[in-house]
Amino acid sequence: MGKNVEKLKAYLGRPNDLLYAAAVLNWDQEVYMPLEGVEARSEQLATLNSLAHQMLTSDELKGLLEAAEEEVKDTAYDSDEASLVRITRRGFDQRTKIPTEFVEEESRVSTQAFVAWREARKNKSYAGYQPHLEKVIDLNIRRADYLGYEEHPYDALLDLFEPGMKTTQVEALFSDLKTGLKPLVREIADKDSIDDTFFSKDAYNTERQWDFTMLLLRDIGYDFNRGRQDKAPHPFTINFSTKDVRVTTRLLPHRPQSAVFSTIHEGGHALYELGIPEKFERTPLAQGASLGMHESQSRLWENQVARSKAFWKYYYPIFRAFYPEQLADIDLDHFYRAINKVQPDFIRVEADEVTYNMHIFVRFELEKDLLTGVLAVKDVPEAWNTKYQEYLGIIPPDDGVGCLQDVHWSHGTLGYFPTYTIGNIISAQLYAQARQDIPDVEDLFAQGEFAPLLTWLRKRVHSHGAKFTSAELVERELGQKIQAQPLLDYMREKYTEIYDL
């Protein structure tokens, strides 16, 4: 490593320590902090984040970055050195383009918007939230202007979560996916509904749910010397280094499948962070490539692995032994079909694999129209309901389960939603290749054996950290563009069998 890159790397340690410290404080706030700790905690987080921001936008960093850029100008694009410099430059430019006053204004607006949103959702009433959402949209229009874009203002926002991805690409991907999904959804709708009432009918002891999720984490290769699971109202993954990556789960007596798939989902995120090489520690390379790539890992473990028949060949006897009474009359086949039941519903986070992406299409289209002014904020509920009718054939009975269901906008965030479907798309591309490279991968699931798959993901995805964009990584490792067909093929195969299409 050249002298200047080394200096750059050394400089990055401290701001990253501050961000990791902030992550510990956030984790504690979500998981263990007593109620009244919140005010002081906000001050502490503001101090940590603002100091990190200062360090990451400083003239000193600018100088170090320029010297390092000069030093690596003939170094291979995919080398660690050139990548460190490139990814540091990306973050530096993003941060320095946004004025400090904007960041402060955004913090105020989103704090208030969040409070208004929580109240509005509780009351199922959009009116009180509307003026706040107007401010959020206005902020995001200005953010896009600060960041700059060539084609579409949405590009600037999307780039924060999915570097290098353009709105037109997302539109093309989503269009392909939509075209393939529509007939699939229609064909499934013509079939008899699957009975999954055995989940909600009885209570499933939550301590056993906990034990089962711990067993799953251990089995998929999550190392409890480098992480832990706790309970939280909203499951999440968070990392404080490549050797301390934690997950949370949620235990609901009448939805035991929620804990199972949440844990595996977060476990997938965690395995990604745990697979990032130690050499990237305390640099911006010590994270996933993008939110979409991150979601590809969580969804691959959640869907391709843990919603497969092979997986439950091994785990259903165990799960059933945890709940002999509740599952007395439910055989493996019934259970497998129940956890894969397709049913258009109002709530994104509870959607099945097939209809999930429909929820994303709605949000992506609305966000674009809000950003360009095609849609006025006051018309969101109507537009929302129209699109739900179009994509899912159902109309939310109220805005609480309609346009007020997601927290994202109230946090000031636009451009995030598409990464969920991008993740689904990439997960299928990766899994198709993994099946080729490990022909018996599903036989191994049926033995509770996941190490070969994890090793494959480590090599193909995790080992690169944030060196490449998702498009670069997919091109490099799979020799493909990001494309919807593998996801459509996977779903067609799987649901043809489940629904006897």
Next chain:
Amino acid sequence: MGKNVEKLKAYLGRPNDLLYAAAVLNWDQEVYMPLEGVEARSEQLATLNSLAHQMLTSDELKGLLEAAEEEVKDTAYDSDEASLVRITRRGFDQRTKIPTEFVEEESRVSTQAFVAWREARKNKSYAGYQPHLEKVIDLNIRRADYLGYEEHPYDALLDLFEPGMKTTQVEALFSDLKTGLKPLVREIADKDSIDDTFFSKDAYNTERQWDFTMLLLRDIGYDFNRGRQDKAPHPFTINFSTKDVRVTTRLLPHRPQSAVFSTIHEGGHALYELGIPEKFERTPLAQGASLGMHESQSRLWENQVARSKAFWKYYYPIFRAFYPEQLADIDLDHFYRAINKVQPDFIRVEADEVTYNMHIFVRFELEKDLLTGVLAVKDVPEAWNTKYQEYLGIIPPDDGVGCLQDVHWSHGTLGYFPTYTIGNIISAQLYAQARQDIPDVEDLFAQGEFAPLLTWLRKRVHSHGAKFTSAELVERELGQKIQAQPLLDYMREKYTEIYDL
């Protein structure tokens, strides 16, 4: 508040946020952090502490402090303004007197000393630890020189933990205490030993121990909206603001009394921090007056309250209901005597109320002699054993339960131990006054009612935060000097009854 004091106060917010953030990271490390998180955590803590140190020794702070000092020069000594300036000055001077290289050297030396100590204690072998302790003593001699002192180098170290207290004062206090304790210990030794084998004989379910300690915390007035209890190998109290003060406890199946008294002890520390007024938040006034004053609170709740007969009149029936089999044959009187059994032993942290201070005398005298060169580090084990023979009439069978038992020296710390006995002394002074002011205080204990005592402590002690030294506070609130007689009176009265002296 004057403009300059206000500026000073505003400046202090950020370094204090960093120190509180470091406290959260420390708490997590002790309580929940996975094994391999330790390396990154050390980096994060080093960054937080070094940034806080920079801010707390900066020229900017120096300027703010001088301007504020000018502004408060005619303001009353006991005003919040003058106190904030005075206590900030004390910390600033202490920090700036120590060169940065010394701090770094100390950090290296103590890291290595700690590892060597752990190994030495495990092997009950002093030899490997000796060279490290030599470095620690050398560092403390130099630290005392940097800090400066008038009479005794130990003054400089003691002042870090017990501001304003001089070695000669401690010597006088300890001499009085020793004089009174010796006959008491002798008289007790002549009596029959109390049977407390019912504790160690059976196993006490640890979940019930936990429930009982939670009940105790709630009853003494610990607010779970502003704190929480967790399990940790070594019980401690830690605060992240005046509204987030946490405790830990330790559950041992064959020592249920350990959890009970640990919890109450830490609860006493926590009630102190929770009683500090919010107006002091994010300043150096938002802490206890000194370590001795802090210990006075933990010991008052642990000893004067929770080892009293009145307390167990209320709680023994409850405790016994938790363990009906183990305690079937043990009546209240027997239980009360067992938890107050006096028995010279080797280990300080497990010592009873009466002999506890003997352990402190030994350490205080050795520390002074090490600092002045009267005692060579190589001769510590012999000197230790001689003093145990003298003060407790017993000789440790090995150095593991002798001079290697405490972690403090390996952390580089000298001057800390006397604060334990100073705390015991002050606790008795406070309690004597509280009994006068609340004549039925013990009748209230017997009803599980502690609010009047807590209110009294809030007003007399907690509300001042760190405004005064322990001597100032005791003078101001009790009209007394810090003195040993109330502790001797309390013990004489209590143990005369227990041992029928």
